[in-house]
Amino acid sequence: MNLFGKLKYPLPTILFFTLSASILLYVLLSYSTNLPIYNATDFNAKLVDTSVQGSLKKHTIANFHLINQNNEIVTQENYRNKIYVADFFFTRCPTICPLMANNMKKLQDEFLNEDDVMLLSMSVTPALDSVSVLKKYSERHSAIDTKWHITTGNKKQIYNLARKSFFAAVDQGDGGFQDFIHTPNFILIDKKRELEVFMMAPIRTI
Structure with missing residues (x-):
């Protein structure tokens, strides 16, 4: 069964205000199902950088x-033939980032x-999030470095x-x-570097 087969609108346009780690877990556990692939034209235009809006090209990260x-340097080579979940955060964020980190930890486990x-x-504040800061952050969230790269x-x-590859940000800049x-x-990325699933983060945890 395709988890998203009965959705009225393309998944990227739906706001999952109560999305929890359980949904992400379900998606990954059901990965053998053929999930839809998303390109620039499938997204709400507000989430697509103006430079790629309307592009009919097959989209890859x-x-x-x-x-x-x-x-350590982290590149696409670290994710070659991998399925991965990506997010954007900053270590000093007191609101939604801790919830996002908690859900990433659930996925890791x-x-x-x-x-x-x-x-x-x-990190979206790379000037502040140095390697030493990221190290403390990763330890605080029990990140396993071979599984979860927390980067600057x-x-x-x-x-x-964020804007042109992962289509994760609404504002231009x-x-x-x-x-x-x-x-x-x-954002869920498949082994071909394609966008599989786009989801809002939770406002609560499970």
Whole structure:
């Protein structure tokens, strides 16, 4: 059974205000089902950067070069032939980010022995979230570094990824000094670097 087969609207346009880790778990546990693939034209235009709005090209996640909590370089090679859930956060966020981290932790624990399932968190305040800060954050959330990369890097690159690759941010911007993204979205990426599922983060945990 396709989990999303009876939805009236394309999944990316639906706001799951009460989404919890259980939904993410269900999606991954049901991954053998043929889930829909999403391209730029399938999304609410507000979530698609103006540079790629209306594109009919097959969409894949762009290459990236990030630094994780262990001061190691993280690229697409770390996620080659992997299914992964991505999110955007910042360590000083007191509101939704802790809930997102808790749900990422639940996913980590559920799929701990599944080598082809991984997690990726990208800081939207990379100037503040140094490697040492990320290390403390990862320890606080019991992140297993071989499973869950919590990363920082070049701000423009991260913001381009959020807007042009993961379609995770509504607002437009250039990744400059005053640009700020605060997105509550999770994105499921398949082994072909394609977008499988887009979900709002929870306002409560299970």
